[in-house]
Amino acid sequence: MYTGSCFCKKITVELSAEPQVVISGSAYSYNFIVGADDYKISGTPEATDKVADSGNKVKNYYCKDCGSPLYGGAVAESGIIERVVIKGGIFDDVKNIQNRKPSVEIYVEQRLDWVKPVEDCTQLEGMPS
Numbered sequence: 745m746y747t748g749s750c751f752c753k754k755i756t757v758e759l760s761a762e763p764q765v766v767i768s769g770s771a772y773s774y775n776f777i778v779g780a781d782d783y784k785i786s787g788t789p790e791a792t793d794k795v796a797d798s799g800n801k802v803k804n805y806y807c808k809d810c811g812s813p814l815y816g817g818a819v820a821e822s823g824i825i826e827r828v829v830i831k832g833g834i835f836d837d838v839k840n841i842q843n844r845k846p847s848v849e850i851y852v853e854q855r856l857d858w859v860k861p862v863e864d865c866t867q868l869e870g871m872p873s
């Protein structure tokens with residue numbers, strides 16, 4: 745079971761499925777990706793909207809009290825986020841992170857010179873399609 749929260753603990757996240765683990769090569773961002781039905785939020789996060797490089801409408805959620813970034817993703821035409829990208833750093837149990845090495849590394853063309861590719865990771869120039 746994966747459970748996590750923002751810094752002030754007013755918002756909690758629970759996963760009900762094993763996540764895909766993705767790391768960004770541009771500078772480390774360690775994320776868990778699950779389906780729309782595979783997570784549960786308690787509390788009331790705030791959202792910001794932006795348009796991604798792909799043109800997709802994206803929502804990113806954070807705690808309005810402590811500012812912790814929590815999760816987000818591309819908003820489908822149905823209005824839901826079908827692949828939810830959750831910040832790996834919010835989860836409580838370090839063993840979950842130790843046991844879940846990333847399987848995909850994204851934005852590798854923006855990798856900093858002093859950062860090495862993650863071994864055995866699929867290397868992608870942008871986001872997974």
Ligand SMILES: [Zn+2]
Binds near residue numbers: 750811
């Ligand atoms: Zn908070």
